[in-house]
Amino acid sequence: MSKEYPVPPAFAAAEQIKPDTYAGLYRESIDDPEKFWAEAARRLEWIKPPTQVKDVSFDPADLHIRWYADGVLNPTVSCLDRHLETRGDKTALLFEGDDPAIARAITYRELHAQVCKFANALRQLGVGKGDRIAIYMPMIPEACVAMLACARIGAIHSVVFGGFSPDALAGRIADSKCKLVITADEGVRANRKIPLKANVDEALTRPGTESIETVVVVRRTGGAVAMLPLRDRWWDALVESQPAECEPEPMNAEDPLFILYTSGSTGKPKGVLHTIGGYMVWVSYTHEATFDLREDDVYWCTADVGWVTGHSYIVYGPLANGATSLVFEGVPNWPDASRLWQVCDKHQVTILYTAPTAIRALMREGDGPVRKTSRKSLRLLGSVGEPINPEAWEWYFNVVGEGRCPIVDTWWQTETGGTLMCPLPGSTVLKPGCAMKPFFGIRPAILDVDGQPIDGEGSGNLVITDSWPGQMRTVYGDHQRFIDTYFTMYPGVYTTGDGAGRDADGDWKITGRVDDVINVSGHRIGTAEIESAMMADVRVAEAAVVGCPHEIKGATIYAFVTPKEGVVPTDALRKELAAGIRERIGAFAAPEYLQWAPALPKTRSAKTMRRILRKIAETGSNEVDLATLGDTSTLADPSVVKRLYDERVRY
Numbered sequence: 001m002s003k004e005y006p007v008p009p010a011f012a013a014a015e016q017i018k019p020d021t022y023a024g025l026y027r028e029s030i031d032d033p034e035k036f037w038a039e040a041a042r043r044l045e046w047i048k049p050p051t052q053v054k055d056v057s058f059d060p061a062d063l064h065i066r067w068y069a070d071g072v073l074n075p076t077v078s079c080l081d082r083h084l085e086t087r088g089d090k091t092a093l094l095f096e097g098d099d100p101a102i103a104r105a106i107t108y109r110e111l112h113a114q115v116c117k118f119a120n121a122l123r124q125l126g127v128g129k130g131d132r133i134a135i136y137m138p139m140i141p142e143a144c145v146a147m148l149a150c151a152r153i154g155a156i157h158s159v160v161f162g163g164f165s166p167d168a169l170a171g172r173i174a175d176s177k178c179k180l181v182i183t184a185d186e187g188v189r190a191n192r193k194i195p196l197k198a199n200v201d202e203a204l205t206r207p208g209t210e211s212i213e214t215v216v217v218v219r220r221t222g223g224a225v226a227m228l229p230l231r232d233r234w235w236d237a238l239v240e241s242q243p244a245e246c247e248p249e250p251m252n253a254e255d256p257l258f259i260l261y262t263s264g265s266t267g268k269p270k271g272v273l274h275t276i277g278g279y280m281v282w283v284s285y286t287h288e289a290t291f292d293l294r295e296d297d298v299y300w301c302t303a304d305v306g307w308v309t310g311h312s313y314i315v316y317g318p319l320a321n322g323a324t325s326l327v328f329e330g331v332p333n334w335p336d337a338s339r340l341w342q343v344c345d346k347h348q349v350t351i352l353y354t355a356p357t358a359i360r361a362l363m364r365e366g367d368g369p370v371r372k373t374s375r376k377s378l379r380l381l382g383s384v385g386e387p388i389n390p391e392a393w394e395w396y397f398n399v400v401g402e403g404r405c406p407i408v409d410t411w412w413q414t415e416t417g418g419t420l421m422c423p424l425p426g427s428t429v430l431k432p433g434c435a436m437k438p439f440f441g442i443r444p445a446i447l448d449v450d451g452q453p454i455d456g457e458g459s460g461n462l463v464i465t466d467s468w469p470g471q472m473r474t475v476y477g478d479h480q481r482f483i484d485t486y487f488t489m490y491p492g493v494y495t496t497g498d499g500a501g502r503d504a505d506g507d508w509k510i511t512g513r514v515d516d517v518i519n520v521s522g523h524r525i526g527t528a529e530i531e532s533a534m535m536a537d538v539r540v541a542e543a544a545v546v547g548c549p550h551e552i553k554g555a556t557i558y559a560f561v562t563p564k565e566g567v568v569p570t571d572a573l574r575k576e577l578a579a580g581i582r583e584r585i586g587a588f589a590a591p592e593y594l595q596w597a598p599a600l601p602k603t604r605s606a607k608t609m610r611r612i613l614r615k616i617a618e619t620g621s622n623e624v625d626l627a628t629l630g631d632t633s634t635l636a637d638p639s640v641v642k643r644l645y646d647e648r649v650r651y
């Protein structure tokens, strides 16, 4: 049982939030979801308010998920236009550059104008409702402007994280046949340049990317880039003469808002599709409630817009709520390990939302870099992306927040659109490492391997038994894959791929992925993807990739590789294979450890026993009894296991 912290006495939650607020609202949301979500929809600005609320079936034979299906709206009206009267001069986006000397505030009025201008430019380039647009950008305000401009005219954006390689970008462009890419000349992180435009040029030489007609380039560094006549256009020149008003495209609530590719346990990345109405209700509601949002908050989510956290909690949620959202171009440890806290002081940040991997990395630097800053402005802390270990939680709570700020540990996924579990600040007690409570309307359950529900205290596979407005609607272009991935293992419920436990108080703790997905520094990657990238090298006969624990990154990648007959396994080859992964996927997916495997442990039906490989990889410098690696009696050749164990990487 975890230690328990009451709501910190110094934390004054909103007047209406009391210890029983959570339980009351949760009950209402479960007792009468139609009423609850009809009311919640009013938080958006609709052209035609919905009369229908929920239309869902989780039955694999008739799977459909629709919310607010007859509503008509444009999401940017909720994020921008409606704030002009009351919040026109309020800062919408606060930009903090990689270089600490660069900072810029953009008001709601200015952001509205920028979005309108760029939306007009996109229309002029022939982009319209339903077109797919790739966004491959650094963390600069233009990335948010680009997303919102797409939404303004009904185009579907597909943001690709700037750390992905040209190959990975090309694959995503090809899968959804994007018409246009928006990028920058270069990105800057920790004073190092990232050649984004050059990466785009390379990606567009790959087969399957012929759908791209135009590349729009933001000038960020002024570095020299090649501009292909007719295809490549400068952002500045495009928006210069555009009017600052742009008629928002009326959209159905169930029209797509964006595609975001994410890794699963099999095959290539999936294009997770979110639609407008339900997603916007979900992110705006969860953002307000989870962070106890106030009008004068300065809210900072350190994620990148290339991941779902950036979509929901830098752009759409905060802007729908009229908040001030900080956009940070840099990294937490540059110029030094004090950077996050210095930024908090400089901009008087009140809410900080970051990832356990950053917390652990900074914790290792000791308390000094934290203590030399004030942090008095902070009143709430958040965590997302991976399980937070209790030690990191305690440090975040006691050292960073000085015991004054509740921590909201928010559990969710790209697929869920926004937070599904977290404490409600001011109402829920806190336990280090626990996501505590399902958000309103969320019905979680724990199933054992046979699909039997585990009631009360226990742990197992986490499923959600009913829909919520922010749920993904399909895998772009492959609805069957959506059904197969999430609704067939346990028919009738949404399978999350995570494991969870519930304690005697009924509080939840997420234990991490139970499938072949690894969260490396909170970056989600499928082992199958890395394996197939490995096997693309002609010298590799076979590869199996598993996750193993890592002090800072949470998990890291451990690869077992069998070279082809006649190939000599050398250190040089090891480096080349890692470089190959960087090239095919991105640096964050390169294996930390690579072990040569004369053979992989196989069952008699030639299936790789990943469970055993995982155990070997987890062992590191420890010694374990071989018998604890699991039942090897079904293996074709049990001696393989002993050899792999003996030769394991002792990290």
Ligand code: WTA
Pocket: 262, 307, 308, 309, 383, 384, 385, 386, 387, 388, 409, 410, 411, 412, 413, 414, 415, 435, 496, 497, 498, 510, 511, 512, 513, 519, 522, 523, 524
């Ligand atoms: C993990 C990121 C424990 C989890 C929002 C999930 C977490 C995966 C938490 C989704 C948390 C995210 N506690 N685990 N608070 N938040 N995860 O799609 O394994 O990039 O399935 O979405 O991150 O990663 P994704």
